[in-house]
Amino acid sequence: MKSPVIKTAGRALTPFILLYGAYVTLFGVVSPGGGFPGGVIMASGVILVMVTHDSSEIKALVENIEWFDTIGAFAFLLVGLCGIVLGGAYLTNLWQGSPVMLVILDVVVALKVFAGTVVLFVYFFKQEVKSCSTD
């Protein structure tokens, strides 16, 4: 059992970390940032909840996260194929001169990086918990 102080601190910080990750993702077109750092920051928020809570409490949180990994990866592919259909070449900028395409790709990359990082952490964290409990 984790101490209530740690649990409360983790729960209180996580929304702000997620908000900052979303900000870095969505404002990547006008300021330093983008999909990769934004996704990793959002994943760090979820990971904070996971390390500050018991493993039974976080099970529902990360149950279907692998799906988002796959969805993110293939949504990038689909956006690229839309470029073939509508613009003539793979990953064509469909809105020339406007950042819409970049924001879409940013969000897709952020979703994929977020889910991938969380999946990797869940996997290794599970192993850690298991090896601790058997010792």
Next chain:
Amino acid sequence: MDLSKALTLLALLMIGVLLINGLELDHEDRVDSPLHEFYMENYDEAGSINLVENILLNYRAYDTFGEVMVLYITVAGILILGEKKEGGS
């Protein structure tokens, strides 16, 4: 000293040699590339005022797609190996 430690030491030594070689490379000739001028002048066309974002998601979006797929395959590979290990034990 066992074999794995010797191999680690050898790998570190090789990385060090490569890093020193990389630092000594002469990058002077790349600074005046016309591509730099193009990126600086045509950011309107690409869509964003963040030049890194332009290159990452517009001019070199295909590379970003490869990056995303590398991460996806890494996650998939680790999960597959993990499943096998759990079933065998």
